[in-house]
Amino acid sequence: xxxxxSATEPVIEPIVVECxxxxxxxxxxxxLTEPALLxxxxxxxxxxxxxxxxxxxxxxxxxxxRQTEDGDAGSGWRPVESVVTIELTVRTxxxxxxxxxxxxxxxxTGGFGTQxxxxxxxxx
Amino acid sequence: xxxxxxxxxxxxxxxxxxxxxxxxxxxxxxxxKSGFLVSxxxxxxxxxxxxxAGLVFERRAGRHVYYRSDPQGLEPLADWxxxxxxxxxxxxxxxxxxxxxxxx
Numbered sequence: 001x002x003x004x005x006s007a008t009e010p011v012i013e014p015i016v017v018e019c020x021x022x023x024x025x026x027x028x029x030x031x032l033t034e035p036a037l038l039x040x041x042x043x044x045x046x047x048x049x050x051x052x053x054x055x056x057x058x059x060x061x062x063x064x065x066r067q068t069e070d071g072d073a074g075s076g077w078r079p080v081e082s083v084v085t086i087e088l089t090v091r092t093x094x095x096x097x098x099x100x101x102x103x104x105x106x107x108x109t110g111g112f113g114t115q116x117x118x119x120x121x122x123x124x
Numbered sequence: 125x126x127x128x129x130x131x132x133x134x135x136x137x138x139x140x141x142x143x144x145x146x147x148x149x150x151x152x153x154x155x156x157k158s159g160f161l162v163s164x165x166x167x168x169x170x171x172x173x174x175x176x177a178g179l180v181f182e183r184r185a186g187r188h189v190y191y192r193s194d195p196q197g198l199e200p201l202a203d204w205x206x207x208x209x210x211x212x213x214x215x216x217x218x219x220x221x222x223x224x225x226x227x228x
Contacts, residue, residue, distance in 0.1 A: 012201060012202055012205050013205075015205065015208060015209050015212060017212045017216060019216055021220065022223075023223045027226070027228050030226070031223055031226065037222055040218065041218035041219040041221075042215060044214075044215075071204065072207075081178075100212070105201050105204070105205055106177055106179075107201065
């Protein structure tokens with residue numbers, strides 16, 4: 001029988017990604033929010049569409065969404081929910097610094113939400 | 125820095141103790157409460173947080189509600205998360221290409 005997790009350490013570390021993009025925040029914002037553009041980079045080939053519901057949006061600055069996607073053997077094949085938060089800051093050269101945090105991982109308990117704003121399709 | 129919902133859910137020592145107690149045996153709120161000094165509303169609040177994080181599951185039987193947790197449920201997600209850690213760099217590269225190809 002496995003021991004319960006240690007009381008003092010985080011159980012699952014959030015995923016943090018930071019990068020600099022040579023495009024202004026307003027353009028990056030479009031790529032994060034227009035479904036046709038978002039589907040071209042967020043969607044992974046060979047995986048089911050990600051179900052995505054925007055939780056918070058401050059144009060050109062901050063975006064947060066909850067996504068529900070296929071689980072695997074580990075999740076008992078139940079979908080996994082998680083939250084993605086993206087913050088954009090303008091750089092002195094006019095480009096954008098993007099910071100993305102992916103966390104809030106949990107096994108979806110109620111199936112797909114009924115308030116989905118958009119469903120991404122696999123890019124053609 | 126954002127923390128995962130699971131980390132937040134287990135940060136409180138009483139909440140961790142609730143989680144651990146429920147991993148041994150399914151029980152109702154009143155049965156659970158008998159092992160703690162905190163009030164029943166406080167226990168209910170901990171249960172709500174643990175349910176939101178997907179760490180505790182509820183079973184209704186008539187007017188009774190029973191709770192249980194599954195400590196092994198945390199590990200499988202760790203693998204899924206690790207795979208996603210590895211997926212993000214490729215997504216960012218695709219984002220760069222999308223940005224390059226789109227109209228500004």
